[in-house]
Amino acid sequence: MANEHSQIEGQVKRSSFRQFEFVAGLMLCGTIGMLALISPLLFPDGGQSVNLLARLMPPLQSSEYPLGADPLGRDILTRIIVGGRVSFTVGILSALGAVTLGTVIGLFAGYYRGFADALLMRFADIQLALPFILLAITIIAIFGPGLDRIIILMIVSQWVQYARLVRGSVLSLREREFVQAARSYGLANSKIIFRHILPNALGPLIILMTLNVANNILLESSLTFLGLGVDPRVASWGGMLAEGRNYAQSAWWVTVFPGLAIMMTVLGLNMLGDWLRDNLDPLGRTRL
Amino acid sequence: MQELTTPLTSTNTVTASKPASAILSLRNLSVGFGQNGKSVRAVEDLSFDLAMNKTLAIVGESGSGKSITSLALLGLVHHLGGSVLNGSALFNSRVLGREVDLNSLSEKELRKIRGDEISMIFQEPMTSxxxxxxxxxxxxxxxxxxxxxxxxxxxxLTKDYLDLVRLPDALRLLDAYPHQLSGGMRQRAMIAMALSCQPKILIADEPTTALDVTIQAQILHIIRELQAELGTAVIFISHDMSVVSEMADDVLVMKSGRMVEQGSVEKVLLNPEQEYTQALLAAVPQIGSMKGQSKPKFFMVPGLSEGTTNPSSGPQADHNTKAPLLETKGLTKRFDIRKGLFSRITHRVHAAEQVSLQLYPGETLALVGESGSGKSTVGKTIQQLIEPTSGEVHFDGQSIFKLPKLARQRFRREIQYIFQDPYGSLNPRLTVGQSIMEPALTHGIATSKVEAENMVGALLEKVGLQPEHAQRYPHEFSGGQRQRICIARALICDPKVIIADESVSALDVSVQAQVLNLMMQLQQERALSYLFITHDMAVVERVAHRVAVMYLGQLVEIGSRQQVFENPQHDYTKRLLDAVPHMDPSRGPGRFKPPLEGEIPSPMRAVGNEPAINKLEQIAPGHFVSQSDFIPS
Known part of the structure; x- marks a missing residue:
């Protein structure tokens, strides 16, 4: 019965939707990322030129300001493209950093158990108990604001999620028979961990990571809003959202367009994440 | 019973008519899965009648559609993504007060019938x-x-039903949670629940497959007795011919969703008409069939690998001439159970106590016992998956656990382990080729990728697969093929000993016979020694040279297969052999004898409460028996 069920699952796998997902995700993220990358060449002023005459100009009124202008008369389209640099860097680097640190710690804690596991997990609990804002204020107060410090702050506060997740998977995977089999023919522990356990624990990790990228883009804006983030003059999506907040009723375009940029990026990353997860899995299962 | 002995052909008219004596009449049932039910036909054109107070056994191998049929009767297939495409199931409903077609009832009406007039017992008492x-x-x-x-x-009423299924201390059990009960007790509770509304039909889907043989015998006995008391009709779904032979009045054999043969139990099991039924029956190891033979014997199955010229002579072992290849001396393993605030050790599981056994070159030693007997612990300790608490393991005269860690690596090459679950023991993310070559690369047997690939190709052919299969992933293979892949992986290091831990228990009988044949053939060719860990006495009788019986972590009897099977000395061995279902329907309705009652006791003991160590005494050359008394709890 279980056999029949998995056969059917196999037959429905790798639908054309997956292919569409990959192409769409790649196009979304690729376009946004490329634009952000070459933005210094396109806009040498960094989207900082102020024109008070164009203050809060609505979209489609002038060819110079296709998506309108912000309260200081800066072009919103330019600032979205330029702002992608900060947001992309913060979102992706922090998620990558946290996933790497958390995964390594989770893998070793879960595989070796014992004292190291207990110590690391209590440390993780302490980390979870610390409010993020408190941690942010402390670190920024000591080291001063800056993009690199924001990224480190996010890594420090988020590795725990990954470590917990990975450790949970490892605890069940290490009892699986293929891991026992690898131990029985004498494979080194490090190889068992990276060859047999890690690939089987990747699925949920990728999902959590794509979700956290979006989260971190928004987090950067909260930090900037509190004055703990990047220089407020430097364009970033989160920063733009924060600035436009006061004008949300009278000038929707100030917030809606950067918001859309974040949404598109997150959508694209999620699609790529789903595609990646399914392609790493030889069964090609479509899981919810 | 007339309508059951004349099998219904699929050309029957679709217009449903129900014989008067039948309680349920199934006609031309078809069930499909996938989009619009078109991708896979799980059941195709199945018809049968179920008579009052009788047991109809539906037998077949995995994927034959036997479980789907029963789920279709309860209107449950759509939960699995399937749909009933065709057919009727006429049933006289007391609740609805009329004769109904179960396949065309509304969900609301079905809910009234489920659990009341038709109820079900599932395979896993742990999860149901x-x-x-x-x-x-x-x-x-x-x-x-x-x-x-x-x-x-x-x-x-619940208490009455718990009494009815012979659960001791029913009043206390009312307030017990499932985890506080053993597997057998849970299955009894399931039966009590299924019978609580006095159903007309009880569907039992592999109700004893997950249980130990002695417990299985008890459960089967209860089902039979209650059927007689309550007059329930039973649909008994099983893959086990011996169990069917003990339970059924009528048998329906299924293959790939279709009915193969149908008739009374005597007719189908003793004079099967169809080739498939005959092949299926030939593959069933029957206990007692090896009387008077000292050597293991191949199974007669179609599709036997070509290399075997003489299928009736099994592998040979020449002991007495050589020193043991592998020997455990006083092997003991205790697992600590910690409880309380300071994680103090309060109890210990005495998984293995003073186990001393020898494995000679080229022989198969079967280590048998029920769950909790410690047989796997012994195997895993020899494989160095577990460190022993005390005792020694000698291989080729060297004491494994006295050597430094690095020097022990050699024994992970000489001894290979094959696990029970062919689905779980291959990494789903690696190709079969990658999985097979890994031990060779680990031990430096293959120095280059090309060399390893060549070895893999040769081995895949050896175990009856094709070299091209190396590129595929495990999920593309069936259970039997996967177990062959695991055997190939075990062979790549050219080991001297293979520990097979319930390696064929999860396979269908015909596949099991083929895999066992392969193992015996490899033994003949390579002088392999097998430590064959299993609970299945019928398989042991077929493949083993010597047998060691374990009970609660200790050996109670060890000897040649003939000595243990034909002249069992210890009470536990006798009980174990008695509990094995016999495939002999000719013994008639009086063929059942009530099994011994009692649960298998737990090997967990409080700290300081050490078990008495059994002394083994030799009663015949090579036949050792524990002199301790066997007290079932």
């Missing part, structure tokens, strides 16, 4: 009870739902 409710609550729920009785009345 909800762990957060007490036994009493779960059984009362059914009664309150279908009978509309008050909570107090339901509780009283």
């Amino acid at each position: 009870l909800n762990p957060v409710y007490t036994i009493g609550t779960q059984i009362s729920e059914t009664l309150m739902l279908h009978r509309g009785v008050s909570a107090a009345e339901a509780r009283r």
